[in-house]
Amino acid sequence: MSAHIEQFNAKDSSIEGLKIISAKSATDDRGTVRELFRGSVYAEVLPDTVKGWKQINLTRTKKGAVRGLHGEAMNKLVTVAYGSVFGAYVDTRPDSKTFGAVQTVHITPGVQVFVPQGVCNGFQALEDAEYLYFFDNEWAPGMPGTALCPLDPELEIKWPIDIDTNDLNQISEKDSKAPTLTELRKKLGMD
Numbered sequence: 256m257s258a259h260i261e262q263f264n265a266k267d268s269s270i271e272g273l274k275i276i277s278a279k280s281a282t283d284d285r286g287t288v289r290e291l292f293r294g295s296v297y298a299e300v301l302p303d304t305v306k307g308w309k310q311i312n313l314t315r316t317k318k319g320a321v322r323g324l325h326g327e328a329m330n331k332l333v334t335v336a337y338g339s340v341f342g343a344y345v346d347t348r349p350d351s352k353t354f355g356a357v358q359t360v361h362i363t364p365g366v367q368v369f370v371p372q373g374v375c376n377g378f379q380a381l382e383d384a385e386y387l388y389f390f391d392n393e394w395a396p397g398m399p400g401t402a403l404c405p406l407d408p409e410l411e412i413k414w415p416i417d418i419d420t421n422d423l424n425q426i427s428e429k430d431s432k433a434p435t436l437t438e439l440r441k442k443l444g445m446d
């Protein structure tokens with residue numbers, strides 16, 4: 256039986272603090288074991304403010320559907336447990352030197368993205384997929400945060416599967432009517 260080990264690796268992105276991570280994995284003839292999180296290893300990559308995960312969600316999403324762009328008051332570590340997605344992230348932190356920057360990532364099992372608080376997170380399922388979120392804060396109705404319209408032309412996100420805004424099975428009305436980056440700038444007094 257042959258075995259192959261992929262080592263943990265993390266790299267920076269076009270958004271300050273957003274990390275693209277390849278989780279450690281071991282594959283043999285039986286399948287693959289992935290380390291979704293190991294505190295001692297991730298502590299070298301994640302900011303000191305992340306003290307642990309307080310909520311973990313798993314979202315089942317159908318092929319072509321879009322979720323986001325949402326930036327709640329929490330740091331997130333995201334990946335897929337099954338399938339693949341096109342992840343899109345936008346920096347909405349007014350004090351960030353990368354405000355407005357967009358990063359896209361093709362996420363398959365073993366690929367993770369650390370999303371800092373204030374960076375909007377969204378994705379489109381490229382096939383039926385299970386998207387896994389680790390949060391360092393518990394979600395609560397009305398918590399501070401930002402949302403952006405994933406279809407905002409200024410963001411120039413090239414979603415791989417065409418989006419029909421009239422198809423609520425593909426994108427929610429709330430997401431399709433979320434503010435644009437220009438509207439967010441005005442709200443933040445950045446114009």
